[in-house]
Amino acid sequence: MAFSNSTVNFEYEDYMFRDEDCEMVFVMETLRGSSYMLIFILSIIGNCLLLYFLFLYENLKNVTNLFVLNLACSDLMITVTLPFRAVDRLLQNWFFGHFACTFVKSAQIVGRYSSVILLTAMTVDRFITVVLHNMPRNKVRRQRFAALSCAAAWIISISVSVYAATRVTVEEKDGRSVCSTSYVHYGFKLAVLLLFFFPLSIIVFCYSAILKIVLQASNRRKHRTVVVVLCIVAAFIICWVPYVIMSIIKSFYKPKSCYARKRVNIAYSICLVLAASHCVMNPILYMLSEKWRKHLLDLFSCKKVRRVRDRKRTTGSSVKQNVAFKAQSSAVVLEPTCS
Structure with a gap:
């Protein structure tokens, strides 16, 4: 079977199957919409606090702070789309028109790909600092690398979103409006390979080397760093890998029975919520550090x-x-x- 002329919907919002003998799983859709609203509230609070602390306490010329700043902005790009997606799931209809559909799909892609690229660049910077610490280091070059990486992340992600924006449609399906985006199969495979699995392999390789070095250190403080590093990698893998795998499965596997369709869509809905929850993970992980907890306590103690x-x-x-x-x-x- 040739796939060159076929298309697949690859997006956060995917409508459920409708047949006369196979009803939609309304409970799952309601939970999904409610989860989006909860993630939206937590992400707005967490990322805005993170930005507040960065601008008030930290030196933004610091490489790590620069990456954290851009990651928070990437998370907020996805966060602003969650209310639209929540209403769409709860009411089972897209009421916001073509412009809002284009904005939501574009913002999702910008936030998703920029987050992956920024996390990869941040990992490479940590790898050079920890593993290749004997190499001559130049502070100006390191800052320049960070700035160029952040610029490249936004340029690449925005370029991909522009491509996706030309393929956004709002169409009627089974008596309701659906906001969707269609991609050619080969383009979908290439995007997943280059913009997800390749950066993921870099992240896993770099953090494996970092953990090896840190575990060999006798400093107890560095052992605490291992926990944070493992949490960052685990959060990225847990939130994104299931979503990408399920997207690939849905691209090629078309279940025929009602039972199979329900199970696929339930699994896909869970993966969508996990992917969206990554917006909340970064602020939580950074609050694990003693410095950020101190900033938070200072704020709550009205100082x-x-x-x-x-x-x-x-x-x-x-x-x-x-x-x-x-x-x-x-x-x-x-x-x-x-x-």
Whole structure:
């Protein structure tokens, strides 16, 4: 059978099968829509707090902070589409028209692919820092690599979204409007191979080498870092791999029985919710660090935080004066403002 002229719907929103003898799984659709709304609320809170802490406390010229900033923006790109998808699932109809359909599909693709590329670039940067630490390092080159990686992530993801935007349609199916996007099979395979599995292989390889180095260290603090690293990789794999695999299965496997159709769509719905939940994972993982938890506690304890930067250099001072100077030049100073 030739696939060159056939198309497949590859998107977050996929309508359920409808037959006279095979009813839709309304309960699953309701849970899916409700899950989107819950993820939307948590993601808005988590990522906005993350951006707030970054701008208020952190140095944005720092390479890691730059990646975290862009990852938060990628997560928010997907987050803003969740209310549209939730309403579509709960009401079983697309009420928002062609423009909103194009926006939702484009934003999903930009957020998805930019997140994958940024996570890969961040992994490579950590690999060079931890594993290849004996190599000569240049701070300016590292910052330039981070900036170029972030720019490339947005350019590539936006380019793919423009391609997808030309194939967005809102059509009537079984008496309701459906927002969908059609791709040629070979283009779909190539996109999955290049924009997901290849970066995933890089991430797994780099983090495997990083874990090997960290586990050999006797420093207890570095052992705690292993947990965070494992959580980042696990979150990425758990959230995205099932979704991509189910998308491939749905592209080629067309179940005929009602039982098989229901099972495929239930599994696909679960994978969609997992993929969307990745928007919440990054803020949660970063809050595991002691520094971010401290920022969060400062916010909840109603303490006003202002950044103080003292660039003066002193020479010939005593050890005690140096300690005082470093404390004065720290990133934040806390001043209680709540009565």
